[in-house]
Amino acid sequence: MIQAFAFYLFTAIMLFSAVSVIFARNPVHSVLWLILAFFNAAGLMVLIGAEFIAMLLVIVYVGAVAVLFLFVVMMLDIDFSEMRAGFIKNAPLGLLIAAVLLAELGLGLGVWHSGALQLGVASGAAATPEGLSNTAAIGALLYTRYLFLFEAAGIILLVAMIGAIVLTHRQRSDTRGQNVGRQIARRPEEATINVKPAVGQGVTL
Amino acid sequence: MIPFFQWTGLSFEASWIVATVAEILLIALPVMLAVALVIYADRKIWAAMALRKGPNVVGPIGILQSFADGLKVFLQETIIPSAANKGLFLIAPIITFTVALMAWAVIPFNSGAVLADINVGLLYVLAISSLGVYGVVIAGWSSNSKYPFFSAMRASAQMISYEVSIGFILICVVLWAGSFNLNEIVKAQKDHVWIINGFVANPLLFPVWVMFLISGMAETARAPFDLTEAESELVAGYQTEYSSMAFALYWLGEYANVLLMCALNATLFWGGWLPPLDIPVLYLVPGLVWLLLKILFFFFIFSWVKATVPRYRYDQLMRLGWKIFLPLSLFFVFAISGYLMATGHFA
Numbered sequence: 001m002i003q004a005f006a007f008y009l010f011t012a013i014m015l016f017s018a019v020s021v022i023f024a025r026n027p028v029h030s031v032l033w034l035i036l037a038f039f040n041a042a043g044l045m046v047l048i049g050a051e052f053i054a055m056l057l058v059i060v061y062v063g064a065v066a067v068l069f070l071f072v073v074m075m076l077d078i079d080f081s082e083m084r085a086g087f088i089k090n091a092p093l094g095l096l097i098a099a100v101l102l103a104e105l106g107l108g109l110g111v112w113h114s115g116a117l118q119l120g121v122a123s124g125a126a127a128t129p130e131g132l133s134n135t136a137a138i139g140a141l142l143y144t145r146y147l148f149l150f151e152a153a154g155i156i157l158l159v160a161m162i163g164a165i166v167l168t169h170r171q172r173s174d175t176r177g178q179n180v181g182r183q184i185a186r187r188p189e190e191a192t193i194n195v196k197p198a199v200g201q202g203v204t205l
Numbered sequence: 206m207i208p209f210f211q212w213t214g215l216s217f218e219a220s221w222i223v224a225t226v227a228e229i230l231l232i233a234l235p236v237m238l239a240v241a242l243v244i245y246a247d248r249k250i251w252a253a254m255a256l257r258k259g260p261n262v263v264g265p266i267g268i269l270q271s272f273a274d275g276l277k278v279f280l281q282e283t284i285i286p287s288a289a290n291k292g293l294f295l296i297a298p299i300i301t302f303t304v305a306l307m308a309w310a311v312i313p314f315n316s317g318a319v320l321a322d323i324n325v326g327l328l329y330v331l332a333i334s335s336l337g338v339y340g341v342v343i344a345g346w347s348s349n350s351k352y353p354f355f356s357a358m359r360a361s362a363q364m365i366s367y368e369v370s371i372g373f374i375l376i377c378v379v380l381w382a383g384s385f386n387l388n389e390i391v392k393a394q395k396d397h398v399w400i401i402n403g404f405v406a407n408p409l410l411f412p413v414w415v416m417f418l419i420s421g422m423a424e425t426a427r428a429p430f431d432l433t434e435a436e437s438e439l440v441a442g443y444q445t446e447y448s449s450m451a452f453a454l455y456w457l458g459e460y461a462n463v464l465l466m467c468a469l470n471a472t473l474f475w476g477g478w479l480p481p482l483d484i485p486v487l488y489l490v491p492g493l494v495w496l497l498l499k500i501l502f503f504f505f506i507f508s509w510v511k512a513t514v515p516r517y518r519y520d521q522l523m524r525l526g527w528k529i530f531l532p533l534s535l536f537f538v539f540a541i542s543g544y545l546m547a548t549g550h551f552a
Binding site: 001002028032035051052055056058059062063064067068070071074075133134135178180 | 218221293323324325328329331332335336338339342343346354357358361362364365368372385520521524
């Protein structure tokens with residue numbers, strides 16, 4: 001009873017916020033609705049017993065990706081009339097992408113129902129082995145059966161990260177960076193001298 | 206607590222709901238009371254280190270000061286700037302306050318005395334603490350004012366930076382304990398080194414704990430990392446436009462977060478509800494008392510640092526997070542997993 005209530009609650013909020021992402025007039029509101037949708041998706045993951053995936057969804061998408069989204073969107077100075085002007089022009093492309101996504105979703109669902117993929121069982125029961133938390137189950141699968149794919153994904157991400165850093169990094173010659181090591185290594189004896197001038201004589205600098 | 210409510214004649218579902226609400230109140234209300242007293246303690250410690258008296262008027266030795274402040278703030282008018290985004294402006298402090306309380310659900314107060322004994326407890330804490338930034342960012346943006354906006358920018362960059370190294374630090378603990386469940390992590394610390402209960406006595410984990418303590422200060426935006434509310438540059442940061450209860454909610458949320466960080470320090474590295482030494486006599490004292498003593502000890506460290514260390518510059522803060530803590534914590538993940546592999550810990 002409680003599970004069914006939670007399921008319908010999460011689903012309703014998720015669908016509503018997903019629609020609001022599109023219909024919100026302000027881009028910042030869109031991102032905030034998107035975060036709510038992520039959060040409710042995580043709730044659904046908890047309901048089917050995939051708590052590890054749920055927590056990762058919150059940590060990665062809500063905690064990092066969406067914050068960066070918000071960071072960028074908040075700093076943009078967006079002209080709303082200009083944004084609406086492009087709507088008719090871009091609508092066919094958007095509809096095409098939506099149709100492709102829908103077809104892929106339908107295809108995936110069909111394959112899953114026919115049982116050709118060993119992702120779980122068509123009844124929707126979790127595939128986690130008995131007596132194993134799903135963190136351990138995912139780990140065991142990732143590091144044995146899918147080891148090479150997993151490592152390859154890691155290397156691709158590493159290359160992408162280094163590429164992004166190299167592309168955006170620029171050496172500026174007009175700024176003076178702080179060398180903390182040198183500052184700490186500096187001793188008072190090297191930097192200052194102690195002179196004892198006679199009264200009324202002063203020092204020459 | 207569910208059997209008790211079932212005994213009173215409720216059905217399982219009804220007693221589950223009543224028991225959960227009762228347990229939430231049993232944690233949230235003492236945390237709120239603790240926050241009020243800890244704000245007073247913070248001011249007293251700070252004053253003592255500056256050779257002042259601190260709050261000493263309201264109640265005996267000023268102990269009711271926080272309650273008087275709360276009453277004052279409660280009676281003030283809530284001012285909403287006309288250019289602000291009203292809905293978000295009011296939601297932001299509620300998010301901060303709620304998120305600060307939510308993470309307490311997985312903190313074990315004694316063996317088995319935990320509201321939500323979930324498998325992925327530590328990941329839950331990480332997930333919830335990553336939500337904390339939204340209260341600040343939304344406040345900064347919805348205020349529609351320069352200084353709060355700068356503060357929100359700083360907060361989002363700062364919290365993401367330190368979460369990365371906190372993630373690696375937590376992995377070190379999880380590797381050694383073999384579980385994400387906080388109760389299991391506490392149990393794994395029993396007799397860790399000789400008769401000392403706690404990962405902190407371990408030479409490989411001690412530097413990790415030091416990094417966690419410092420990252421915790423940065424994550425909760427406590428001095429010396431309180432750049433989000435640096436009064437010399439940003440007025441009061443993201444709180445500038447807030448008044449009355451909305452302002453008080455930030456105040457409460459902030460200190461609840463600090464207490465949570467102290468509780469995490471105690472639970473992950475100092476043995477949580479276990480006594481410091483594994484001597485039978487010490488087990489006569491309830492686990493809750495040990496945990497509270499450890500939390501107060503860490504809160505004293507937080508206050509001490511606040512009173513003595515000057516504020517970091519922003520680029521130095523980023524340097525510390527990305528160039529020192531990140532490589533160092535990554536190194537310790539490798540070192541610790543290597544050591545555990547070599548000694549057959551995973552077998």
